[in-house]
Amino acid sequence: MELIHGLFFIWVAVTIFILNSSNVEGRTHFHKKQKSNKENPVSQPPPYPPANPPDQNDPGNSSSDPCIFDVTSFGAVGDGSTDDTDAFRSAWKAACAVESAVLLAPSDYSFTITSTIFSGPCNPGLVFQLDGVLMPPDGPDCWPKGDSNKQWLVFYRIDDMTFTGSGTIEGNGEKWWELPCKPHRGPQGTTLPGPCDSPALIRFFMSSNLVVSGLRIQNSPQIHMKFDGCEGVLIEELSISSPKLSPNTDGIHLENTKSVGIYNSMIANGDDCVSIGTGCSNVDIENVTCGPSHGISIGSLGVHNSQACVSNIAVRNAFIKDSDNGVRIKTWQGGTGSVTGIAFENIQMDNVRNCIIIDQYYCFSKGCRNQTSAVFVTDVSFRNIKGTYDVRSPPMHFACSDTVPCTNITLSEVELLPAEGEMVDDPFCWNAYGTLETLSIPPITCLQDGEPLSYSERSIYDC
Structure with missing residues (x-):
């Protein structure tokens, strides 16, 4: 019996020694961002970690999380003057193909893109995370001749998408407001006849289950944000601003759109704060x-x-x-x-x-x-x-x-x-x-x- 007890204590001592001498560290597992709950949407943008330097072998991934697509990894410069349209389109295409993906426009950059349609269908749970500044060309003289001058940023046939972030959408609208065909902008305060289209800044068209939150949107050439033919829209904690005399700068316009909530937002502009057109209910x-x-x-x-x-x-x-x-x-x-x-x-x-x-x-x-x-x-x-x-x-x-x-x-x-x-x-x-x-x-x-x-x-x- 004494021999058995002795062998037992020797086995315990050896086991403790092996465990203490092992150089193995525990790993922390981070879960991917889950699809948002539409009944209880998160009003603040999620705190994404800083993007890591891009992998040279995988330019589409801007961080260790394969679901984050940083536009700078697709070639966006973000210096306020370079045309970053192609980079945003490429990042959108990549993010659109992945469930619960994040298209990230990071802070400390000013991105300029021309009139663009971001179209679906995309995989569910897509987040367009704008933390920097996003803006169109500066006025009608800089607007590409082949682009529509009735709209700038269009989201078409998108389901289950969130547009959020701590950034700013700058509309560069002043030169559009001063066109002589705008109200009281002609000689001696008159209005000159003729075509006078100006772009709506953001348009959601034929889309559903949308969340727009946290952004600052300002100085639109015309309507700041328009929803047309949509269903299931949550808008919250937005700041929309343009000068009092900026013409036709509605804050939020709804048309043929159903089941909408607009909450906890501040709107200052030159036209209707919120305008509700035909085909709207609930x-x-x-x-x-x-x-x-x-x-x-x-x-x-x-x-x-x-x-x-x-x-x-x-x-x-x-x-x-x-x-x-x-x-x-x-x-x-x-x-x-x-x-x-x-x-x-x-x-x-x-x-x-x-x-x-x-x-x-x-x-x-x-x-x-x-x-x-x-x-x-x-x-x-x-x-x-x-x-x-x-x-x-x-x-x-x-x-x-x-x-x-x-x-x-x-x-x-x-x-x-x-x-x-x-x-x-x-x-x-x-x-x-x-x-x-x-x-x-x-x-x-x-x-x-x-x-x-x-x-x-x-x-x-x-x-």
Whole structure:
């Protein structure tokens, strides 16, 4: 027995010696970035590690992670003047082919690319990570003659993509704004006739399940960001800015787009802060600061006798300041279709002209002729709208069609005071029907009671 115990202790001692003398280190395993959860999207860009020097045998990989495609590894110079278009296109093609890939435009670089369409379909989970500066050529004189001057950065037929980062998209729009065919840019403040196209800065077309977050977008030649024919869009924590007098520089424009959330963003520009065109439904806007701008607008709708359909739009907890309009619905005479299920709630106004407006006589000039058909506006609520207004216009304005009245307009807790000067206590109503749930400031007594249209009459405007 003593011999057995002795052999056991010798075996233990040898084992401990071998373990202590072994020169083996443990390895830490890093998991690849997982596909984002669309129900709980991450609002901040993920902290990617600094890119390693590229492998000479594999120019497509800019780091130890094979899913990160750094545009500088594809030849992008990023000096603010070199054309880096080919490098971005090559990086896109490589990233598009890999699931959960990241196209990285790193910080401390200024990349210039010409009008480009980044097309899909791509593998799911693609992230376009912009941490540097990305910009188009500087003005119309530098724009390549063969490129479209109606759009710059286009994402086409993309599903499950995130466009994010800590970087800036600089639109270089000033020279476009100064074209003599732009409003009040010609001699003696006139506008010269002729073609006057300017590029929308970013366009998502025929795409779905998109996230745009964290970016700074500024000085667009025209619309800053446009979504056309898309479904499933989350926009959050954006900063969009252009000067107050920059023409047609809408912040975010939606058209034929469904299921959209716009949250926690700041927009200052020379046109609508957010504009919602035909074919849009289920749009939720919350915690957005607008101004200076032309406010948050539904429309314009029904131009050239077209059908327009907009439904289920909610704007909540917004702050609108120093703007030509607050919350607005605008339609042309002669259109058809309907605007229904609209809620404006908990909105603070600061020195806003036309705080609450429905205008069914929208027109670019005084030469528009009267027409009998109109887009039907119904089920619109304005709740807890408070603040100050510019006394040059009444703070509430409901100008509805002569033949197609606005119906079921609801006002509750509307309190608007003059920013300076005397109160304008004569809100305007024309063929507008609705309910005043609480006394308003200024008082409004011009809404009519009842339902002027029968069910059968209403049904002809269904979309």
